[in-house]
Amino acid sequence: MxxxxxxxxxxxxxxxxxxxxxxxxxxxxxxxxxxxxxxxxxxxxxxxxxxxxxxxxxxxxxxxxxxxxxxxxxxxxxxxxxxxxxxxxxxxxxxxxxxxxxxxxxxxxxxxxxxxxxxxxxxxxxxxxxxxxxxxxxxxxxxxxxxxxxxxxxxxxxxxxxxxxxxxxxRLGSLEHPSDLAERLPKALIHRNVPGEPVHAFLRDFDRAWAAAAPYASLGARQRWISAVRRLAADWPVCDDRRRWRQGEVTVAWEALAPRL
CATH class of the missing domain: 3.40.50.150 (Vaccinia Virus protein VP39)
Structure with missing residues (x-):
């Protein structure tokens, strides 16, 4: 059967x-x-x-x-x-x-x-x-x-x-703020983008790092992204390096973003 x-x-x-x-x-x-x-x-x-x-x-x-x-x-x-x-x-x-x-x-x-x-x-x-x-x-x-x-x-x-x-x-040319990615969070995280949850704090900090990196915009969105991720890595466990950041990526340890019970 x-x-x-x-x-x-x-x-x-x-x-x-x-x-x-x-x-x-x-x-x-x-x-x-x-x-x-x-x-x-x-x-x-x-x-x-x-x-x-x-x-x-x-x-x-x-x-x-x-x-x-x-x-x-x-x-x-x-x-x-x-x-x-x-x-x-x-x-x-x-x-x-x-x-x-x-x-x-x-x-x-x-x-x-x-x-x-x-x-x-x-x-x-x-x-x-x-x-x-x-x-x-x-x-x-x-x-x-x-x-x-x-x-x-x-x-x-x-x-x-x-x-x-x-x-x-x-695609960095289409990005206004890193938090624009919130609408594409996977099911395990998308309903957790609210105050008090780690993923919400991460996207908030990413937006702040992006704003602080605004002077790099004159060099292009890629350089601004790299600068923002470098700032972000001071407080969050970023797992990759500049080679991936150049692709418009950033990878973070799951434990840092996992939903709170």
């Missing part, structure tokens, strides 16, 4: 290049871990949507980190799987399923972008635990939210042990 997939269908909204910021971060931050294994690493694009573009692009970008990578696109809507099948090729296939992740054996990477946004906040921990349970030792779950064309994106990176970091990424 075939089991019913775990989860509910998303709206399916997708666009080419929508997840480029997340993909590039994964290749840079997790590439060494992908290469470390003896077997070719398997990555899952969970809930890729009405068109398969994000899975196709994930394969291309991960293969810059490890040419052996395979990608499996998983969708809970069987019609979307059927529509994606013509795009299958060596290293890329599509399967019907949900949070149970119907792939043989553990996987090195699960990317779940814009999947949990429709769920209740109370459901997040259970989904995270289920997905992390499918990872290899040292594997990575990346779960987050972005806008329709990928200008603003926030994601949580998790390992088998649980959440590790939160990354804020943006």
């Amino acid at each position: 075939t089991r019913r997939p775990v989860g509910t269908a998303t709206r399916g909204t997708t666009n080419p290049n929508r997840l480029r910021r997340m993909d590039r971060w994964i290749a840079a931050a997790h590439g060494a871990a992908l290469r470390r294994g003896e077997a070719p690493p398997v990555a899952v694009d969970l809930g890729y949507g009405a068109a398969p573009w994000t899975a196709v692009e994930l394969l291309t970008r991960l293969r810059t980190a490890d040419p052996r990578c395979r990608v499996v696109g998983i969708e809970i809507d069987p019609e979307r799987v059927t529509a994606a099948r013509p795009y299958e090729r060596e290293g890329l296939d599509f399967r019907h399923g949900g949070f149970e992740v119907p792939v043989d054996g553990p996987v090195a990477l699960i990317r779940a972008a814009n999947v949990l946004r429709q769920y209740d906040e109370d459901a997040v921990a259970e989904v995270w635990a289920r997905l992390c349970g499918r990872l290899t030792p040292g594997g990575l779950l990346v779960e987050g939210t972005c806008d329709e064309i990928g200008r603003r994106h926030v994601w949580v990176a998790l390992g088998p042990e649980g959440p590790r970091t939160v990354t804020f990424a943006t």
Whole structure:
């Protein structure tokens, strides 16, 4: 008897290049871990949507980190799987399923972008635990939210042990204030952007650092962002360095932003 997939269908909204910021971060931050294994690493694009573009692009970008990578696109809507099948090729296939992740054996990477946004906040921990349970030792779950064309994106990176970091990424030319990213916080954090919660304090301090870095605006938005993040790092556990800041990113330890009980 075939089991019913775990989860509910998303709206399916997708666009080419929508997840480029997340993909590039994964290749840079997790590439060494992908290469470390003896077997070719398997990555899952969970809930890729009405068109398969994000899975196709994930394969291309991960293969810059490890040419052996395979990608499996998983969708809970069987019609979307059927529509994606013509795009299958060596290293890329599509399967019907949900949070149970119907792939043989553990996987090195699960990317779940814009999947949990429709769920209740109370459901997040259970989904995270289920997905992390499918990872290899040292594997990575990346779960987050972005806008329709990928200008603003926030994601949580998790390992088998649980959440590790939160990354804020943006197209700097479109940014007025770092707190503009609040609307793209993942489900675990978006309802916590209120006074008294760490993520609210972080975005407040980021806006202040951005304002203090205003003199750098004459050198461009990138230099202003770098200066603001450097100021921010004096009070918050920033995990990355200037190489990533130049991309319009900043990554912070999860423990600093985790919701208060």
